[in-house]
Amino acid sequence: MADALHEPQLALHVEDLTVSYQNKPVLWDIDLDLPPGVMAAVVGPNGAGKTSLIKAILELIPSLAGHVRILGKPYRQQRGRVGYVPQRSAVDWEFPTTALDVVTMGLYGRLGWLRRPGRREREEAMQALEQVAMADFAHRQISQLSGGQQQRVFLARALVQQAEVYFLDEPMAGVDATTERAIVNILGELRDAGKTIIVVHHDLQTVRTYFDWLVLLNVGVVAQGPVSEVYTAANLRRAYGGQVALLEGNGMPADKPTPPDPQRDQTGDVF
Amino acid sequence: MLTLFVDYTIAKVTIGAVLLGIISGVLGSFAVLRQQSLLGDTLSHAALPGVCIGFIIAGTREMASLMAGALATGILAALAVLVITRRSRLKTDAALGITLSVSFAIGVVLLTYIQGTGNASQGGLDSFLFGQAAAILRHDLWIMAGITFAALALVTALWKEFKLVVFDPSFAAAMGLPVVALETLLTVMIALAVIVGLQMVGVVLMASMVIAPATAARQWHERLGPMVVSAAAIGVTAGVVGALISAQGQGLATGPLIVLCAAVLVAISLLFAPRRGLVEEAVERWRGRRQLEDRQVLSTLYGLARRHQDPRFSAERGFVDAYYGVRTRKALEALHAQGLVDRFRAEPDEAEYWELTEAGVEEAERLLADIKGRRA
Numbered sequence: 066m067a068d069a070l071h072e073p074q075l076a077l078h079v080e081d082l083t084v085s086y087q088n089k090p091v092l093w094d095i096d097l098d099l100p101p102g103v104m105a106a107v108v109g110p111n112g113a114g115k116t117s118l119i120k121a122i123l124e125l126i127p128s129l130a131g132h133v134r135i136l137g138k139p140y141r142q143q144r145g146r147v148g149y150v151p152q153r154s155a156v157d158w159e160f161p162t163t164a165l166d167v168v169t170m171g172l173y174g175r176l177g178w179l180r181r182p183g184r185r186e187r188e189e190a191m192q193a194l195e196q197v198a199m200a201d202f203a204h205r206q207i208s209q210l211s212g213g214q215q216q217r218v219f220l221a222r223a224l225v226q227q228a229e230v231y232f233l234d235e236p237m238a239g240v241d242a243t244t245e246r247a248i249v250n251i252l253g254e255l256r257d258a259g260k261t262i263i264v265v266h267h268d269l270q271t272v273r274t275y276f277d278w279l280v281l282l283n284v285g286v287v288a289q290g291p292v293s294e295v296y297t298a299a300n301l302r303r304a305y306g307g308q309v310a311l312l313e314g315n316g317m318p319a320d321k322p323t324p325p326d327p328q329r330d331q332t333g334d335v336f
Numbered sequence: 337m338l339t340l341f342v343d344y345t346i347a348k349v350t351i352g353a354v355l356l357g358i359i360s361g362v363l364g365s366f367a368v369l370r371q372q373s374l375l376g377d378t379l380s381h382a383a384l385p386g387v388c389i390g391f392i393i394a395g396t397r398e399m400a401s402l403m404a405g406a407l408a409t410g411i412l413a414a415l416a417v418l419v420i421t422r423r424s425r426l427k428t429d430a431a432l433g434i435t436l437s438v439s440f441a442i443g444v445v446l447l448t449y450i451q452g453t454g455n456a457s458q459g460g461l462d463s464f465l466f467g468q469a470a471a472i473l474r475h476d477l478w479i480m481a482g483i484t485f486a487a488l489a490l491v492t493a494l495w496k497e498f499k500l501v502v503f504d505p506s507f508a509a510a511m512g513l514p515v516v517a518l519e520t521l522l523t524v525m526i527a528l529a530v531i532v533g534l535q536m537v538g539v540v541l542m543a544s545m546v547i548a549p550a551t552a553a554r555q556w557h558e559r560l561g562p563m564v565v566s567a568a569a570i571g572v573t574a575g576v577v578g579a580l581i582s583a584q585g586q587g588l589a590t591g592p593l594i595v596l597c598a599a600v601l602v603a604i605s606l607l608f609a610p611r612r613g614l615v616e617e618a619v620e621r622w623r624g625r626r627q628l629e630d631r632q633v634l635s636t637l638y639g640l641a642r643r644h645q646d647p648r649f650s651a652e653r654g655f656v657d658a659y660y661g662v663r664t665r666k667a668l669e670a671l672h673a674q675g676l677v678d679r680f681r682a683e684p685d686e687a688e689y690w691e692l693t694e695a696g697v698e699e700a701e702r703l704l705a706d707i708k709g710r711r712a
Contacts, residue, residue: 120506123509123510124509124510125506125509125510141512144510144511144512147510149507149510151504151506151507151510155504155506156503156504157369157371157503160369160502160503160560161369161554161557161558161559161560161563162499162503162558162559162560163558163559166559167503170496170499170500170503170504170507173496173497173500173511173513174511174512176496178494178497179493181495181496182496206558206559222507
């Protein structure tokens with residue numbers, strides 16, 4: 066019974082997830098359903114719990130309530146099918162190691178205890194570096210790489226994991242335009258190959274061009290679904306609240322996609 | 337007879353120094369990379385009460401029980417730091433500092449208590465403060481060797497796990513590694529390294545043996561493996577050189593000498609290591625400034641040539657000197673060495689003239705395009 070699949074048709078299924086730091090809820094009553102093969106952005110204001118959401122799903126921080134299923138099973142049983150790209154600032158880039166070595170770390174899970182990475186692992190890591198156009202930097206010490214290059218190394222480390230569901234925490238933060246384009250292209254290819262991509266994203270301007278699924282988060286889930294349905298002025302206002310002034314006239318969408326609702330439009334004007 | 341005795345002591349101390357160098361270099365590398373250099377300091381000061389308790393329980397200066405006591409209080413102190421940082425709003429440095437001084441105070445109280453009881457065999461217990469290498473027994477060396485090889489075996493076996501946990505703990509946890517257990521294991525091993533050093537350098541100075549070799553090694557290496565090996569080598573060098581200097585017979589304390597040797601090696605590494613060394617950095621900066629001057633003069637020559645609409649326009653040196661208000665001879669010579677300008681003397685007054693070469697023109701155009709590109 067314990068092995069029975071729960072919501073196996075979904076890449077990610079989250080129910081009632083609640084996380085708090087010192088009595089302050091960071092995530093409250095999160096219900097999320099993501100079909101496989103989408104590229105989803107998790108967007109919300111600062112402190113909305115975007116990073117916490119990913120960390121709670123990957124069991125890196127404890128949750129007070131709720132459960133998570135990835136492709137029908139708890140995360141513990143699905144580690145091999147999940148790839149993870151933490152925030153670039155989460156590690157000390159002065160650490161004495163090379164780009165190739167960092168990518169090889171993505172294979173440690175498959176290697177298991179005691180076994181050392183060998184020629185095969187190095188070749189796989191090299192291929193991943195080629196995929197992100199970083200092969201020339203394989204033997205560079207990681208502190209000598211630019212921010213964008215470091216981010217690509219992190220992405221390559223997730224690529225060697227050969228996962229089906231990928232979680233990326235702010236992969237486009239503080240990177241150059243070339244890197245951003247490269248990352249989006251690679252993620253798009255993964256999605257086209259049927260993988261599911263979940264990206265914590267900070268830039269509302271690019272949501273519609275990069276992603277096909279959107280989760281608007283602000284402690285709770287404000288809205289979720291295909292970008293075309295969810296990316297509406299009303300939803301963004303509900304997610305961003307008072308910060309909405311910052312967004313006005315800045316690629317803020319018209320309320321078109323939602324059915325006409327005079328009352329909502331009126332409240333919108335009040336803002 | 338006397339030389340035999342001296343040699344035997346020197347041999348013991350040297351072996352002790354080698355073991356200490358290896359274990360503190362290897363585990364110190366992980367401590368420093370985890371940004372927990374001060375953990376070694378706290379663990380070593382926390383070893384003092386353990387040594388005293390071990391003595392009280394055993395009733396004699398029995399090494400095994402002193403070490404067991406030191407390990408126990410060391411681990412207790414590490415736990416205390418963990419609990420303080422998790423449960424209170426104190427940051428790690430404050431937690432480390434508080435734990436360090438409280439444990440050391442308890443240790444000193446216990447030490448004076450033991451001295452007050454007048455137990456004859458307490459002779460030399462206070463040598464654990466600054467170490468007394470010559471007092472090491474053959475039996476103690478076996479214990480130190482056992483600990484060192486056990487630690488080396490663990491680090492070798494769990495190499496990639498330790499590396500990942502130190503570099504990126506959340507990725508390691510997502511992958512399913514028991515991060516807390518591995519971090520605890522590293523901390524326990526650092527406590528063991530401290531114990532190995534207790535008799536050699538004492539609780540007060542032991543922290544420097546955890547920090548110094550690793551810091552020095554980091555300067556020379558960009559990969560973890562070579563860094564750890566060379567930290568061990570640096571630790572061994574400091575240990576052996578310090579031991580040999582103190583064996584010269586002037587009664588100088590071995591432990592502090594070992595620490596000073598390590599400090600010298602750190603200073604050398606900070607100054608002279610390639611890429612990360614201060615000297616190379618200074619040279620690079622100086623060279624950069626020189627180059628800037630050269631390039632300035634080069635573009636001036638180019639500008640003059642353009643103004644006279646003659647790419648091979650030759651300028652008298654006084655001309656260029658006057659423009660800058662300083663002598664440009666050095667810069668011109670440097671450009672000459674790079675084949676960017678040519679010199680010749682012309683009649684009637686034997687003045688020195690300079691003109692751009694083919695390569696000089698190209699370089700000047702590249703420079704100006706560069707500057708323009710950056711402005712855009």
